[in-house]
Amino acid sequence: MKQKDFSMLNLLELLEIAILIEEEAAERFGVFSDQMAVHHNEEAARLFRELQAHEAAHLARLQEKRRRASDLPISVKALDLLESVEAPPYECVHYKMTECEIFEAAVAAEQNAVAFYENLLKRLKDEEARDLARTFLEEEKRHVELLENKRGALPPCAPLCDQDDDPPVPHA
Amino acid sequence: MxxxxxxxYRSDLKPVWCPGCGDFGVLNALTLAFADLALKPEHLSVISGIGCSSRLPAYIRNYGFHAIHGRALPVAAGLKLARPELHVIVTMGDGDAYSIGGNHFLHAARRNLDLTCIVMDNRIYGMTKGQLSPTTPLKDRTHTSPYGSIDPPLHPLVVALGAGATFAARGFGWEPRRLAALIVQALAHRGFSVVDVISPCVVFRPEDRTAFKGKLTWTNEAPETEDRFKAMARATSEKGLSLGLFFQKEAPTYEDAIKGEMEAAKQHPAPVRGLDEIVAALPGRGE
Structure with missing residues (x-):
């Protein structure tokens, strides 16, 4: 289960990895939206759906860029990427999730993407790919800023247990 | 991509698992693995027992069967013997696989049935609201062990390896992409493959939201050994929870043995005794 050597990515491969990253992020926000809807948290479901739409729009732009860049078939496989980069982790959600917590999770996910591209830039050898990675890094930084501003406009998050009428009790 | x-591979049904549940990651990993191998949905069958994990076949667009508690493996074995061309995947929870269906688990492993067994191990009975399971850690308090569990937990991979499984791996539900890579290997393996997946229950073991942070380490792609005992030692390392493939070995499957048996029966039919002969052989009759 070895991770593909990302230091050797060329321009097209990097674009395809970025598509995988956005695909997973969009899919994850969609799953979270469904989870909230199933558990009757309509407000959280709506917000997650908006975040999904945002990621899906970014994904569509990258896919269009890939189509324009080359007629060659996609060379990167879904499991060439073994880490979730921009998808918030499954464990970050709770059935009574609030707007504030959702933005915190989204900010953390975008920060993870920033860290990924920063780390990648330290290793990437191909010059064209490095230019593209810089573009992605700047985009992700803008997303962090945008989401942080939205998060900053909200009151502080209440602790998870304060929102739950019947909180789970640790057993250990 | x-x-x-x-x-x-996803059905239109929305999972009713609790938000945060590790089973979401397992579902994601399973469909990523199917896509990676470009498997046709009509060549896949997912069989489950009872429990949160066993809802999984409903969320996948292929054949499936929601069996009774602990009996997913016998159903899967029957299906595999009748339709050997199918990929038969068994999804169970720790209670289903290691307790109620523990006997079936042992015998499926020793027979080396060509099944892919994915156990979503949350270390508790979640669907029935938090009773201790065979993998609940010692001294943990649950609704059925209010003073702490007095039962030492079972080591799933040690049991699987001891019983004869030819593929043993452990993954983590919250790391779906790495788990998918493991499932790809399990699906490609011919024989009884066990993937024990740590799949946290955030409701009845809320401490598990953070319990695994910094404690999990992934091993390399290929198992370092074909020695079962060394693999057991690695799977139970005290240094932390190891994830990855611990053991893989090629061996004839039960389906191979059955085919051989059928050929032998065709060539050398067993002598059929007449009723008079059988009655005469009964104790007291031949005197």
Whole structure:
């Protein structure tokens, strides 16, 4: 289960990895939206759906860029990427999730993407790919800023247990 | 972004698992693995027992069967013997696989049935609201062990390896992409493959939201050994929870043995005794 050597990515491969990253992020926000809807948290479901739409729009732009860049078939496989980069982790959600917590999770996910591209830039050898990675890094930084501003406009998050009428009790 | 998208394997049903549950990651990993291997949905069958984990077949767009508690493996074995061309995947929870269905688990492993067994191990009975399971850690308090569990937990991979499983791996539900890579290997393996997946229950073991942070380490792609005992030692390392493939070995499957048996029966039919002969052989009759 070895991770593909990302230091050797060329321009097209990097674009395809970025598509995988956005695909997973969009899919994850969609799953979270469904989870909230199933558990009757309509407000959280709506917000997650908006975040999904945002990621899906970014994904569509990258896919269009890939189509324009080359007629060659996609060379990167879904499991060439073994880490979730921009998808918030499954464990970050709770059935009574609030707007504030959702933005915190989204900010953390975008920060993870920033860290990924920063780390990648330290290793990437191909010059064209490095230019593209810089573009992605700047985009992700803008997303962090945008989401942080939205998060900053909200009151502080209440602790998870304060929102739950019947909180789970640790057993250990 | 493979030629087949993982979402094509998802049904329209929305999972009713609790938000945060590790089973979401297992579902994601399973569909990523199917897509990676470009498996046709009509060549896949997912069999489950009872429990949160066992809802999984409903969320996938292929054949499936929601069996009774602990009996997913016998159903899967019957299906595999009748339709050997299918990929038969068994999804169970720790209670289903290691307690109520523990006997079936042992015998499926020793027979080396060609099944892919994915156990979503949350270390508790979640669906029935938090009773201790065979993998609940010692001294943990649950609704059925209010003073702390007095039962030492079972080591799933040690049991699987001891019983004869030819593929033993452990993954983590919250790391779906790495788990998918393991499932790809399990699906490609011919024989009884066990993937024990740590799949946290955030409701009845809320401490598990953070319990695994910094404690999990992934091993390399290929198992370092074909020695079962060394693999057991690695799977139970005290240094932390190891994840990855611990053991893989090629061996004849039960399906191979059955075919051999059928050929032998065709060539050398067993002598059929007449009723008079059988009655005469009964104790007291021949005197």
């Amino acid at each position: 493979s030629t087949v998208e993982s979402k094509t």
